[in-house]
Amino acid sequence: MFSAKARRQLPLHLMVLPSLVLVLIFSYGPIGGLVIAFQKFSIIKGILDSPFNGLDNFRYMLQLPEIGTVVRNTLVIACMKIVAGLAVPIVVSLLLNELRLQLFKRWIQTMIYLPHFLSWIILGGILIDILSPSQGIINQLLGAFGIEPVFFLGDARWFPAVVVVSDVWKEFGFSTIVYLAALAGINPALYEAAVIDGANRWKQTLHITLPGMIPVIVLLATLSLGNVLNAGFDQIFNLYSPVVYETGDIIDTLVYRIGLEQAQYSLATAVGLMKSIVSVILISVSYYLAYRLANYRIF
């Protein structure tokens, strides 16, 4: 009853099974819990018996005096992160690709990849020291050029920039590896042909390397658009302080303080649901655009 091919693939399907179960339990199972976004949820009554209150939680969320500021902060920080998070790894992977010394290339690759493994709770403590206006190494360097110390984490104007730069620094090594993998897949015959046609290195990059990377770039860009409302809770939570609330307080941190610290679970769920809906819409739109414009399909 199984064809030979199916029999051969059976172990592969079995190997997918555990992750499938995990996805069902942890990603699909909790979807039912979203119902509390429409309830006046009480831990005593539970999900089944809590009274429904329609869209009250959403209305309350939109009435919060802070909501304008935090949505703006979230969008600004998230968009800057998305753009920088795409551009920097592309440039770096192109540069690395041009390196001839394999050992050196590997070494750099490893070095820029390392911060990816540190959690923000650790990096938060390190960054506070590095960016300190009195003892921090960055300000000492600036001081050597006669620049006044900058209070990076205590100045509302600087804070978003610090968040974006530190996030890119932490994560660009990871994306770089993905792009390098895409570069490795480009047929060397194309370069040979281009050289014969008289293309220099810049022309080769422009006409062979970049087009070769487009599918991966579109894929990562599409996926990252879903993050437009995720400005990075654990990073900001570990770096911010009341001085920079004005530009640093984001939806997630506000919800943490109101929803979880005050145990208003309905509100926290409502905000989470709203964020998911926006993300789904954005991903769908960008996927459609990628399909129409770049003829790229994930599925």
Add this chain to the structure above:
Amino acid sequence: MKKIRQRSAALSLVLLLAITSACSSNGGSGGNAANGAAGSPEGTASPSAQPSAAPVDPNAKYDPPIELTTVRYTDSSFKFNGGDSIDDNVWYRAYESELGIQVKNQWVVSGDQYSQKMNLSITSGELPDLFMVDSKQFQQLAEADMLEDLTPLLETYGSPLTKEMVERGTNAKAAASYDGKLLAIPPAEDYLGGAPLLWVRTDWLKKLNLPEPKTMDDFMAIADAFTNQDPDGNGKKDTYALAGSKDLLGGYPDFTGLMNGYHAYANIWIKDDSGKLVYGSVQPEMKTALGKLQELYKAGMIDKEFAVKDGGKSAELQAAGKVGMSYGAMWNPLWPLQDSVTKDPNAEWGAYPVLSADSEPAKAQSKADFNSFWVVRKGAEHPEAIIKLFNLYNEKIVSENAEPATFHSKDGVEFFKYALMSNGFGTPEGLLAIHKQVVAALESGDPAALNPEGKDYYDKIKKFQDGDKANWGTNKVFGVGGSWDVIGKNYVDAGNLMKSEFFGAQTPTMSEKQAILDKLVLETFTKIILGASLDTFDKFVTDWSKLGGEQITKEVNDWYATKNG
């Protein structure tokens, strides 16, 4: 290939069904359990009513032994000897051998997850017989009528000592009651443990020939000297007068102590001249205090970066000998000051009461947090067991027949933590009494009269006096000239304590708006200290009222009226 796809689709469908049915059956049993808990009072009311008819021996052992379920948490401070664990230890064995109660832990989690896990248990209706809740959970359970009334049980089964322990804190008892019924063993009522004290590097005072601080003017002179006269003698201007953190208020480091000097009280409810309750953070005195902090900051007397550092980060600076003064609670000598003394043997810290800026004495602000209530699930088979367990706890820990080496602590292992209802309980008089007994014993050289906890401190202070710097902190908390010495003499005896007048559960507007208002307070205070115009404060007061402060004030005063009327 197609077949496989169909098959895997079918397979995932089956899985999906299995999981959803598992979920719904879970939900079902959860619902049943909740119904059972809510529906059983009629069924089980009789056993608890019966004993009060016949004469009872309050301490009678259950025969055959009964089983009692509970839930627990542990943290890194829980240490165990040999094969002991939170499920099987000296206390649980004593419960069984002396009372015939087998205590079973339904679950044990680490301390920081307890509240979440408890919420989950409440939601799923899987409550144990006996458990600890926070004030919010207590309120909700009480409103839903899910807790056993302990009033008659305490009357029938409570030992005299137990009754004394319950009665000693009137506010705590009020917090543990609902509709005139006692629904929980009240937490310890402690107005002293959080009161701010001023900590000063006395070795720096001596070095710079400065007098001990008596007034806010003295404080300013010392602050100036600590900042500009190089107290650590390294030739660099790298010291600060006052410690601060981005949280501004509470525990360590705490600006409230300085605010109290200007008769400003942050985040507590005080009575105004007309007898109404008002919020301390928005009173005009606060503006003056913030202005003073701004001056200190501008003059470089507070770490320029305090506004981004949390308590742990600013403690690093203080432990490194770069900060000469800090405000904080009575436990500060154990952390972070102990670290400073360990690193620098010359460092010595003195405890001082909050200093007044004018002729009127300063009052230290204090707030008792009632946040741990031991309760019995309504419909539990043996609700009276909670009283018997508490009797035993008091007998073994507090009474004159206490057996400290077995039940309190020995060689650094704290057995009392295994006990149920151990949170925050010491002697009926609290730590201040222990301090007085310890000091008396140190003077006479005879520790015989000390209770076990006191003996422990006595031994540590003795070790410190013999040159062991590792016990400096204990000496500074309980010894002569330490935290409790200052609290006792200056706050309690002299009556200079400003207690928060509000200790009820969160009002409805509080649970909605408190987070927003807290943010507003913290943001505004920080900005003013960092240099924003003092007039910002007036706008802040208006905003605070508009964003819910006015409504909360009304609710708090309604609560106050019902309490007194």
